[in-house]
Amino acid sequence: MKVITALILGFNYFVGIYYSFFNIIYSVLLCISLIVIIKYIKRLRYAPVREINYSPETPPVSILIAAHNERDVILRTLESVFSINYPFYDVIVINDGSHDGTLELLIDKFRLKRIDMVYRNILKTAPVKAFYYNPEMPNFLVIDKVRSGKADSLNCGINMSRSPYICTIDADSIVEPDALIRLMIPVIESPVPVVACGGVVRVLNGSTIEKGIVKEIGLPEKGLIIFQIVEYLRAFLFGRVGWDALRSILILSGTFSLFNKNAIISAGGFHTRHLAEDMEIIVRLHEYHRKNKKPYSIKFISDPICWTEVPATLKALARQRRRWHMGLMQTIIEYRKMIFNPFYGRIGLIIFPYYLFFETLGPVVEFLGYLIVPASYFLGLLSLDFFFLFLLLAIIYGIFLSTTGIFLEELTYRRYPGWDHLVRLLLFGILENFGYRQINSFFRFQATIYYLCGKRKWEHVRKD
Amino acid sequence: MIQEVIILIVSLIVFLILVFFLIAVLRRIRSARRYKELDRTRAYYLPVIQDGLEKGDIISIINDLIAEPVSIKFKAIEELLFKLKERFPELVKELFVRLGYVSFYENMLYDKNMINKATAIDRLGEIGLETSVDKLSQMLKSDNREIISVTVRALSNIATLEALALILDYLPGLFERWLITRKGIEAALLKFGDKGSALLIQYGKTISNPKIIAIILDTLSHLNNNQAIRLAMDNLNHPDPEVRAKSLKVIERFSDLLNGKDMEKILSLSKDPAWFVRLHVAKILGKVNGKRDVAGYLEKLVIDENWQVRNEAASALSKKAEVGLDLILKILKGKDRYAIESLCEEIERTALCRVLIYNLTSPDREVYKKSREILKIMNNLGFSTPLMEYLQKGDEAIAMELKLLLSEKAA
Numbered sequence: 001m002k003v004i005t006a007l008i009l010g011f012n013y014f015v016g017i018y019y020s021f022f023n024i025i026y027s028v029l030l031c032i033s034l035i036v037i038i039k040y041i042k043r044l045r046y047a048p049v050r051e052i053n054y055s056p057e058t059p060p061v062s063i064l065i066a067a068h069n070e071r072d073v074i075l076r077t078l079e080s081v082f083s084i085n086y087p088f089y090d091v092i093v094i095n096d097g098s099h100d101g102t103l104e105l106l107i108d109k110f111r112l113k114r115i116d117m118v119y120r121n122i123l124k125t126a127p128v129k130a131f132y133y134n135p136e137m138p139n140f141l142v143i144d145k146v147r148s149g150k151a152d153s154l155n156c157g158i159n160m161s162r163s164p165y166i167c168t169i170d171a172d173s174i175v176e177p178d179a180l181i182r183l184m185i186p187v188i189e190s191p192v193p194v195v196a197c198g199g200v201v202r203v204l205n206g207s208t209i210e211k212g213i214v215k216e217i218g219l220p221e222k223g224l225i226i227f228q229i230v231e232y233l234r235a236f237l238f239g240r241v242g243w244d245a246l247r248s249i250l251i252l253s254g255t256f257s258l259f260n261k262n263a264i265i266s267a268g269g270f271h272t273r274h275l276a277e278d279m280e281i282i283v284r285l286h287e288y289h290r291k292n293k294k295p296y297s298i299k300f301i302s303d304p305i306c307w308t309e310v311p312a313t314l315k316a317l318a319r320q321r322r323r324w325h326m327g328l329m330q331t332i333i334e335y336r337k338m339i340f341n342p343f344y345g346r347i348g349l350i351i352f353p354y355y356l357f358f359e360t361l362g363p364v365v366e367f368l369g370y371l372i373v374p375a376s377y378f379l380g381l382l383s384l385d386f387f388f389l390f391l392l393l394a395i396i397y398g399i400f401l402s403t404t405g406i407f408l409e410e411l412t413y414r415r416y417p418g419w420d421h422l423v424r425l426l427l428f429g430i431l432e433n434f435g436y437r438q439i440n441s442f443f444r445f446q447a448t449i450y451y452l453c454g455k456r457k458w459e460h461v462r463k464d
Numbered sequence: 465m466i467q468e469v470i471i472l473i474v475s476l477i478v479f480l481i482l483v484f485f486l487i488a489v490l491r492r493i494r495s496a497r498r499y500k501e502l503d504r505t506r507a508y509y510l511p512v513i514q515d516g517l518e519k520g521d522i523i524s525i526i527n528d529l530i531a532e533p534v535s536i537k538f539k540a541i542e543e544l545l546f547k548l549k550e551r552f553p554e555l556v557k558e559l560f561v562r563l564g565y566v567s568f569y570e571n572m573l574y575d576k577n578m579i580n581k582a583t584a585i586d587r588l589g590e591i592g593l594e595t596s597v598d599k600l601s602q603m604l605k606s607d608n609r610e611i612i613s614v615t616v617r618a619l620s621n622i623a624t625l626e627a628l629a630l631i632l633d634y635l636p637g638l639f640e641r642w643l644i645t646r647k648g649i650e651a652a653l654l655k656f657g658d659k660g661s662a663l664l665i666q667y668g669k670t671i672s673n674p675k676i677i678a679i680i681l682d683t684l685s686h687l688n689n690n691q692a693i694r695l696a697m698d699n700l701n702h703p704d705p706e707v708r709a710k711s712l713k714v715i716e717r718f719s720d721l722l723n724g725k726d727m728e729k730i731l732s733l734s735k736d737p738a739w740f741v742r743l744h745v746a747k748i749l750g751k752v753n754g755k756r757d758v759a760g761y762l763e764k765l766v767i768d769e770n771w772q773v774r775n776e777a778a779s780a781l782s783k784k785a786e787v788g789l790d791l792i793l794k795i796l797k798g799k800d801r802y803a804i805e806s807l808c809e810e811i812e813r814t815a816l817c818r819v820l821i822y823n824l825t826s827p828d829r830e831v832y833k834k835s836r837e838i839l840k841i842m843n844n845l846g847f848s849t850p851l852m853e854y855l856q857k858g859d860e861a862i863a864m865e866l867k868l869l870l871s872e873k874a875a
Binding site for chain 1: 585
């Protein structure tokens, strides 16, 4: 009994220290983001958006859209992609074995004709069945291939791309007209080669779309989606902005990112058996460039925006979060040699340990905390006052983090213009800490168990 | 003790949340008022300014437009002037001077805040007054990379020869010391347009830094001054491969002006050790007509070790009906799978495929035989879609021939 008591007591201390560290890191990130993002907004006054749009020196980009059963949304996405402001770009849709008529819809809508093209497997992929294009739209190509997943489809698009840069966009997303130009600014202006650059992903559900452009930004009725809006604001506006300021970006969203094609090919392309191919490729780019002593930079910027659908049901959310967490674990385990390895600089010494101890193991500690801390109280190891105070601190700090994301949005881009938007977002920022956060932790804890039991499969997410 | 600390932290966090909330609410209220006022001011002054500009009489409206710097009126009128600048460039520039915008931003150039300084530089560039060049030249002496980068852009917006000369003066330093990116410099130089090309050619003759020569040549390859071809020819044998490639890029633009001697020099680069130099040679060969027999060179480039070169050579070959069907057949019967497939793909993409199909009814038996053989090889390699398509809706005599050809594959 003494041993158990000692263990429980020890765990309580551990939770306290762990939680303090976690909050200190978040507070530091928050301060950095606040300074950086406000300065960045002011800098936008003289951003060379127009210059890049009209310059013949702007590098061409291939926009890659992997589509599996996206019949309902693909035309909307293409409409948005074809209305972007960018001087030289082509669009490659990779139909990844859809059986809902996605390909037929594209053929019909764009009057595509089959064309024989040489397919060179620079990055090895599943077989390609056919190519379709319309001579009147020379910047549009559809590749029909055997089903092999998103990563393999993107590799297939890379093989067919003739541009030095590729931009990955999800088939259910809407890109803002200037988003690609804004993503290209750091690539053009940075003296160090930018091999990857990511923008902000925002929640599309609830907004009105007209001709491929988000016409009116709104909030949906479903609380589950508003929770995700609050979560996305926090993750993108202060999480990633902060890490970018520390030059330690480890994740760029696959929904909307720009890559140097040669860098991707040199690093071996997207990993086809990974559950989070977008995180894995960033880690591999870090590893490849460090190993080969090549100068490089990976950037995140907060003004290019891509709107995407998020899961509207708890079941779909569970699938998505489990996949993300398993992908994170997979990457951390595969690249474990980078952890605390000074060869990888701040990636090995700061960001990787952070992702291991706080992002990967966080749900486990949190879940155990929910069991052991109340147990400590019942065993008389914790005073009721202290227990409630600690709980209060956890909740208030959680509310602080959630609402700060919303305040950052208010101070900077303010895309949610209505007073009702602000009130509802703040309300959900508070409510997030009473259920939604715990549910999310549970999904991530579940993912840890699945991963350890070997149930590592891609769970398809249906976004209604 | 710990409990007191926790209570203190909780109180602090609650206080911060309330402060943030208050700031957000106040900013919203302030912004709503500000934007409303801005919209109203813009709507009021747009017809006033437009009318004055259309009549060419700005003196009568100046008193009405004068505003305190940083006021809403000042901001609104500035926005309107920028909007009307394209239609009335000179009058708007004069208004910017008379209403104090130029002096306001020129004073701001000495602001300690880097963002304000950069904003002022950018605005002066947008206003585009020649007299600002002198003030902006001081900014090129800054120690801040961002300031220098914005200044180069501002000078390129003013786009006078004086501004160009200033950028060229600083170019080696900009490039080497301040690491202003190559794309950034090229984009800035291009904004001077054709009027700057003579100065660029002149400058290109005087410098020795290969990176800068490459930038100048690359810029000239987008401009219309055919004198650039001489600078390019002079640099064709430069030790730096990038300079050679950029020279060829200029030459490609003015390939009509090439003489036999020039072609000799260009063709000698088809064996250049740098693949991107050979790539540009292939591009030029695709463009020149009847200058000299280039078939032999293209034949070699089609089996080049680099795929980009092979691709370009195949594309060039498919555009050259005068090269003859013999060379195409020779390559298609060769062993280089990459060259064969590239050529088939290019034939299918270009008009040559149609020509080959129509040749199936040609009275010239040689043309008929060779065209048929090429199509047969293409069909065997899977490049049969255009044949199938023609079969469905094309001329009957040709369709008969195609049916026969397709059945041969089946056999």
